[in-house]
Amino acid sequence: MKNPVSIATENFVKTVYQFDQKKGYDTRPGSIARELGISNAAATDMARKLARKELIEYKKYKELRLTPAGRSMALAVIRKHRLWETFLHQVFGLGMHEIHREAELLEHLTSDFLADRISHFLGHPTTDPHGDPIPDPTGELPDAPGAVLLSQAPAGLKYRVSRLSGSEKEFFDFCQARGLALGTVLRVKNQFRNPRMTEVEMEGTVLLLHAGLAQTLHVRPATGPAYDPATYVNEPQP
């Protein structure tokens, strides 16, 4: 009856979900194609097929949107991805730049049953090593409220780093060398328009980050108590 879901389908749906979430990204076939390393034609074709399967809403020349079933599939895959990342980092000690690559594969051949076992073994974490929230088995997504890209954080305020979303070794080496980690407190001094740069200050040091980097770091206003992923309780989203 219900035929198996291919890796290509899971990756496509996942990418549409992620691009739909990030503001500034569009979900037209071309964007998805670029991300997945396939041709525009292939992406359009896939969109039509997945529309037939009621995973995607597709209208010619319009952005792609997920149906509830599609969203649910995307969140299940993302859950597995982030559980594996957490596991590989905490248990096997893989580096931050290695976990994404491996999780990208494992996520597709992991049963819901096994995902729950990983989650249980880890004590049901709510965020992965990047600070990204891990969807629960029902697809609810705990999210740190008020998080924003560092590149879009209003200047003058104090923030705490809440996500490191990169996957390159160089990125994590850079962050480590500069003391940028989950929870690091910093102040945004300036947001420059051209060239796009973010100037931040941390413990006396001043850093100038180009847009590519500042879009990989998420921060939350540093007022109130520190955000603790481990004890954060999910609230329904508006």
Added chain:
Amino acid sequence: MKNPVSIATENFVKTVYQFDQKKGYDTRPGSIARELGISNAAATDMARKLARKELIEYKKYKELRLTPAGRSMALAVIRKHRLWETFLHQVFGLGMHEIHREAELLEHLTSDFLADRISHFLGHPTTDPHGDPIPDPTGELPDAPGAVLLSQAPAGLKYRVSRLSGSEKEFFDFCQARGLALGTVLRVKNQFRNPRMTEVEMEGTVLLLHAGLAQTLHVRPATGPAYDPATYVNEPQP
């Protein structure tokens, strides 16, 4: 240059290897097809394709044989399979009947890098929870010398159980209920021809096992010290 290996290819090559090892099994396309749940035509087709890729030696109407490259691929997959089984059992506590199913999937999307990490985490085990040997990264296969199917063990002698090769829950429930586990000592009283049955004696109890079961248990003569997989050192095979 070197395009990625599909799951279908890995499973095909793995099955050919395993059927080639087990005596009494043949490696003609039909057998492989039956095992993989595909048609004879598909198996023949696959054999021709893999011959082109120099993974298999194929001559019409003859049994399939692996090339060195094919054998190497098979052992790499089997290594990942058994490492995952060991891991899932020891670390996540999955039941004996659950580990095969999950490992069957994970084995295909596990990098060599990750396999080595799993092996390292587990202390480089040489056998999986079934007692099956785990190939090392170079493809050397440590094997307990002198192991034989319980169904083929000469009667009258004492043996120690060295493998439980099943994957069904019922099989492991049966073994547990009867006290059959790795290392269990038993004596083969009789090997009946028709119907094919094996009569064994263990701690006073007498068991009559039908062929299907007796072919899933491997035993080794119980003379000398117990076989300890953890300390067994691989020897080159003849």
Added chain:
DNA sequence: ATTGTTTTTTAAGCATACTTAAATTTTATT
């Protein structure tokens, strides 16, 4: 040795997941 059965192979066809190239639509610009 011929017949009948089993197995393998060939042939034709289908779904998935891509490709490139051409046609169409949208978007941006002047």
Added chain:
DNA sequence: AATAAAATTTAAGTATGCTTAAAAAACAAT
């Protein structure tokens, strides 16, 4: 508003991995 640029869609074609049905070869048995 017309036109140029960019993106999307359609069309045609390919490789993989299967299917069923028919043809050919191998095997078994009298």
